[in-house]
Amino acid sequence: MNESEIRTRVVGVIKSIAPEVEEGELRADRPLRDQVDLDSMDWLNVLVAVHEKLKVDIPEADYRKLVTLNDIVAYLGAKLASRV
Amino acid sequence: MIEFKLPSLGADMDQGKLVEWKVKPGDAVKRGQVVAVVDTSKAAVEVEIWQDGTLFEQLVPIGERVPVGTVLATLLAPGETREQAEQQKRAARPAPKPAAAVPAPPPPVAAPVAGAIAQRRPVSPAARKHARELGVDVDKVAGTGPHGAVTVEDVEKAAAAQVKGAAPAGGDRYAEMRKAIAAAMSRSKREIPHYYLSETIPMQRAAEWLARENEKRPVTERILMGALQIKAVALALARVPELNGFWRNGAFEPATGVHIGVAISIRQGGLIPPAIHDVDRKSLPELMRALSDLVARTRAGSLRSSEMSDPTITVTNLGETGVESVFGVIYPPQVALVGFGRMETRPWSEEGKLFTAPLVTASLSGDHRASNGIRGARFLAELRERLQHPEEL
Numbered sequence: 030m031n032e033s034e035i036r037t038r039v040v041g042v043i044k045s046i047a048p049e050v051e052e053g054e055l056r057a058d059r060p061l062r063d064q065v066d067l068d069s070m071d072w073l074n075v076l077v078a079v080h081e082k083l084k085v086d087i088p089e090a091d092y093r094k095l096v097t098l099n100d101i102v103a104y105l106g107a108k109l110a111s112r113v
Numbered sequence: 114m115i116e117f118k119l120p121s122l123g124a125d126m127d128q129g130k131l132v133e134w135k136v137k138p139g140d141a142v143k144r145g146q147v148v149a150v151v152d153t154s155k156a157a158v159e160v161e162i163w164q165d166g167t168l169f170e171q172l173v174p175i176g177e178r179v180p181v182g183t184v185l186a187t188l189l190a191p192g193e194t195r196e197q198a199e200q201q202k203r204a205a206r207p208a209p210k211p212a213a214a215v216p217a218p219p220p221p222v223a224a225p226v227a228g229a230i231a232q233r234r235p236v237s238p239a240a241r242k243h244a245r246e247l248g249v250d251v252d253k254v255a256g257t258g259p260h261g262a263v264t265v266e267d268v269e270k271a272a273a274a275q276v277k278g279a280a281p282a283g284g285d286r287y288a289e290m291r292k293a294i295a296a297a298m299s300r301s302k303r304e305i306p307h308y309y310l311s312e313t314i315p316m317q318r319a320a321e322w323l324a325r326e327n328e329k330r331p332v333t334e335r336i337l338m339g340a341l342q343i344k345a346v347a348l349a350l351a352r353v354p355e356l357n358g359f360w361r362n363g364a365f366e367p368a369t370g371v372h373i374g375v376a377i378s379i380r381q382g383g384l385i386p387p388a389i390h391d392v393d394r395k396s397l398p399e400l401m402r403a404l405s406d407l408v409a410r411t412r413a414g415s416l417r418s419s420e421m422s423d424p425t426i427t428v429t430n431l432g433e434t435g436v437e438s439v440f441g442v443i444y445p446p447q448v449a450l451v452g453f454g455r456m457e458t459r460p461w462s463e464e465g466k467l468f469t470a471p472l473v474t475a476s477l478s479g480d481h482r483a484s485n486g487i488r489g490a491r492f493l494a495e496l497r498e499r500l501q502h503p504e505e506l
Contacts, residue, residue, distance in 0.1 A: 066380070
């Protein structure tokens with residue numbers, strides 16, 4: 030899966046949790062939770078959905094690395110690459 | 114014969130519109146089964162029944178809006194026959210009518226009385242009450258009943274028109290919800306003498322324990338700090354039971370179970386505090402599953418009547434929005450609300466040592482009619498203690 034595919038899926042997951050999000054308005058290099066209203070339950074649901082779609086389990090200790098959309102995409106890309 | 118009535122759906126909801134029957138006459142029903150769906154100002158609520166039996170007659174048609182307490186259907190008790198029920202029905206009274214369907218009183222035929230009264234057209238008591246609830250000026254509603262009488266339906270149409278004028282499509286429910294919240298909170302501030310206490314709780318033990326616990330768990334089974342807080346509240350209530358229950362008819366009624374109302378925000382705006390039942394008897398994983406399920410169903414607008422009607426205390430966590438502490442407004446007829454602010458790492462000292470630790474401010478809003486500050490303080494001390502032993506939660 031290439032980077033743009035991962036990005037599309039992650040954005041899809043975020044929109045499924047927060048339907049009010051406009052993709053065009055999302056700044057990929059800014060903290061996600063500043064732009065999207067995600068509480069800890071929503072965030073957990075994002076991770077559960079990512080887990081379902083990409084089969085990547087993100088440990089809690091890594092949450093702090095996942096600040097922006099770019100961070101998430103890069104993190105998942107690395108995880109998926111290390112698996113093959 | 115058993116009467117199945119529309120249950121109370123929370124302090125701020127006094128009526129509901131029947132949108133679906135899940136069972137039909139002749140069907141056997143079991144205690145706890147969802148038998149109907151009722152639309153309230155806040156959500157579509159699945160109404161459960163609390164007795165076993167066989168559905169005999171449905172008395173309220175789909176689409177009708179009726180007040181809480183209206184008999185929606187009758188049931189045959191186990192062992193009872195249709196004949197017995199028919200007999201009982203004949204003996205009792207004409208088929209019960211939902212109150213909202215009360216016909217307009219016969220219009221006055223006599224000459225109009227002088228003054229403003231002369232201008233008034235007949236309005237059924239139900240329509241008048243309904244108009245008050247919906248904030249509709251009944252004198253401005255066009256009546257379509259006999260002799261221009263204003264019916265409940267007319268009032269509803271007028272209310273719908275008002276709401277549509279005020280908000281775009283989809284705003285109906287939000288406006289209704291805002292009204293319901295306004296009614297409950299105004300009642301709270303009018304009737305409940307609140308007292309407020311707060312306590313800073315060190316959370317390093319809970320946070321470290323939870324991190325270790327979640328490390329072992331797949332993402333689908335992870336536990337949030339919010340679940341620990343709710344469980345700790347439930348356990349602490351055992352020591353101060355006068356915070357768990359209701360103030361009704363001038364007296365405190367202790368609750369038999371610990372059903373914690375969790376304030377859940379809706380994305381489009383608004384707030385619903387449905388209950389998680391018997392929190393004190395649930396394990397943390399069970400509580401976490403119940404919490405995720407409740408949040409998902411609240412946001413999807415599919416709650417059950419028992420969840421809406423019987424929270425015995427409310428917990429709100431506003432820490433997610435970044436506030437330090439909460440000064441909550443109690444949901445009547447409950448007598449307490451517990452608030453949690455954000456968790457933040459700050460300097461802290463214990464046993465003469467200064468270090469940094471994650472801290473959270475917990476607050477209690479108590480009803481002074483039901484409890485005193487000293488008991489409230491006891492509760493917060495107990496809550497703090499419980500959170501120091503996360504493995505026992």
